[in-house]
Amino acid sequence: xxxxxxxxxxxxxxxxxxxxxxxxxxxxxxxxxxxxxxxxxxxxxxxxxxxxxxxxxxxxxxxxxxxxxxxxxxxxxxxxxxxxxxxxxxxxxxxxxxxxxxxxxxxxxxxxxxxxxxxxxxxxxxxxxxxxxxxxxxxxxxxxxxxxxxxxxxxxxxxxxxxxxxxxxxxxxxxxxxxxxxxxxxxxxxxxxxxxxxxxxxxxxxxxxxxxxxxxxxxxxxxxxxxxxxxxxxxxxxxxxxxxxxxxxxxx
Numbered sequence: 001x002x003x004x005x006x007x008x009x010x011x012x013x014x015x016x017x018x019x020x021x022x023x024x025x026x027x028x029x030x031x032x033x034x035x036x037x038x039x040x041x042x043x044x045x046x047x048x049x050x051x052x053x054x055x056x057x058x059x060x061x062x063x064x065x066x067x068x069x070x071x072x073x074x075x076x077x078x079x080x081x082x083x084x085x086x087x088x089x090x091x092x093x094x095x096x097x098x099x100x101x102x103x104x105x106x107x108x109x110x111x112x113x114x115x116x117x118x119x120x121x122x123x124x125x126x127x128x129x130x131x132x133x134x135x136x137x138x139x140x141x142x143x144x145x146x147x148x149x150x151x152x153x154x155x156x157x158x159x160x161x162x163x164x165x166x167x168x169x170x171x172x173x174x175x176x177x178x179x180x181x182x183x184x185x186x187x188x189x190x191x192x193x194x195x196x197x198x199x200x201x202x203x204x205x206x207x208x209x210x211x212x213x214x215x216x217x218x219x220x221x222x223x224x225x226x227x228x229x230x231x232x233x234x235x236x237x238x239x240x241x242x243x244x245x246x247x248x249x250x251x252x
Contacts, residue, residue: 164206167193169214172229179219179226182207 190197210216217228
């Protein structure tokens, strides 16, 4: 212990901590002392005020109810079964219930009255339905007639208007054996049938179908596609015969 250092920083810090704790304790004691003095003063004032307050009078006793004697019930008179209850005037008569037969009669009368009220409504509904049915039938018949007319008109139009392939066949067949370009065929189509004018691609597709089905000749010359309507076989045979009948050149 003799070799322990004196007044090291740790010892100084510990001493300061203890001094602070002691000061806090003393301050709390002073605060509690002050609070205790206030409480004691309030205690004296409350005791004096309670001594000066008059005593409270207790509630009055509740009286005990005295039982009242109940008179004995008087036996009711028994009426004979055949007797009819007397009818009273005014409100007493309304309070008396009706016999069962009268109730049934009143219910039947109410049902008849409701049925009679429903009959005119049913008649009116039937009349409206009868009036609406012919009108509905007429409208349906008109729609069917219009539909038939439209179908018939469409069929007539389809029959009257030839196809594009037919028109192109008519144009090319007028000059068989003469090759033509697509642009030339388009110009002739627009000139002969201006209402059927269409694009070059549509005409080319139609011509291709003619090549596949009707034997239209298709030729490609120097990058240009030409279409030629074939010469009839009779004309071709005649031309071959004429060529064969030509006189041979005389030998020298």
